[in-house]
Amino acid sequence: MSSRIRSRGGKSAAGIHTIHIPRQRGRRGAQPFVVIVPERPSLTREALGFLGRTLWKARTALAPTGLALLAFPVTGLLHVLAWWSWLLVAPLAAGPVLWFGVVQRRRPARGHVLAWRIGLASLATIAVAWVALATAFGSLAGPLELFWLLTLIVAQTAWLIVRRSH
Incomplete structure (x- = not known):
């Protein structure tokens, strides 16, 4: 796995990976960008979501x-x-x-x-x-x-x- 894409603390709770983009040259004091990309939901989560939406309707x-x-x-x-x-x-x-x-x-x-x-x-x-x-x-x-x-x-x-x- 690249050093730019890694999950924090081993396996994260929600399956979220963080991508760090390093600082741009010439911009001192600027904070790096942090982009959070969620993982695809599991089949169980999809099924429970479908059941919940159906019951709500x-x-x-x-x-x-x-x-x-x-x-x-x-x-x-x-x-x-x-x-x-x-x-x-x-x-x-x-x-x-x-x-x-x-x-x-x-x-x-x-x-x-x-x-x-x-x-x-x-x-x-x-x-x-x-x-x-x-x-x-x-x-x-x-x-x-x-x-x-x-x-x-x-x-x-x-x-x-x-x-x-x-």
Whole structure:
């Protein structure tokens, strides 16, 4: 390897090579130019970049999945740090049922609108009940992980159907 092109400290962390151009004659006190030329990214980095860009473009379509993936460790952490917090979360499971009653009384609906309201209230009640149970017993206790997965699949499917129809 030429003395003009070498990497500093053996193998550099990011694979960057530095090229030093010596001082020009007649220019005393002038600093040498330093040009940094990055190495080509690895195949792993390219694949992770592609995956990251794809997930970023689909971030609104994957909102329920993101919330579910966030809820899983948060409930586990709440179970470890404050197992009693399920007592605060459990009454919130009645919220979607109350919402359904208020909305149905103010604006009565029939047909597919009523079905969507029932489905939304049921799904929200199930999700909040899962959060309360996972906070009380842990995210991986008993059938809760299967319960979480089925709720995630139903929520993601409903989300994609609603987003496509509007």
